[in-house]
Amino acid sequence: MPRNMSFALTTQQVRDQTKDVTRRFGWWFLKPGDKVWEVEKAMGLKPGEKIKRMALIEIVSVRSEPLNEITHEDCAREGFPKLLPVDFVGRLTSHYGCEEIKPVNRIDFRYLEAIT
Numbered sequence: 752m753p754r755n756m757s758f759a760l761t762t763q764q765v766r767d768q769t770k771d772v773t774r775r776f777g778w779w780f781l782k783p784g785d786k787v788w789e790v791e792k793a794m795g796l797k798p799g800e801k802i803k804r805m806a807l808i809e810i811v812s813v814r815s816e817p818l819n820e821i822t823h824e825d826c827a828r829e830g831f832p833k834l835l836p837v838d839f840v841g842r843l844t845s846h847y848g849c850e851e852i853k854p855v856n857r858i859d860f861r862y863l864e865a866i867t
Contacts, residue, residue: 753785755787755802758805759791769832770828770829776853778856778858782813788808791803806865809863813856814856814857815855
């Protein structure tokens with residue numbers, strides 16, 4: 752059974768399928784071939800609120816790299832083609848309160864089935 756991965760910050764990019772890379776401070780157990788449900792929100796659901804699946808994806812590759820090694824090409828693959836790497840890193844360090852050099856799990860995936 753595929754796990755649920757939240758894409759609360761990039762919901763539109765998932766719906767548009769303009770995102771095929773994600774960076775996570777976790778999910779170290781993933782390996783190529785694993786299948787995962789992209790969901791709007793996985794935690795902090797209110798009573799009666801249900802998980803909304805957006806797409807089923809297959810993991811293509813995973814690797815650890817410092818957050819600040821993101822390229823402009825990967826900003827686009829993250830769904831932000833107009834964002835500079837320094838701005839992407841700034842958003843994540845501000846949101847998560849972490850250092851620019853923090854190791855992140857770079858996850859490359861492909862869409863199998865869209866629900867939205």
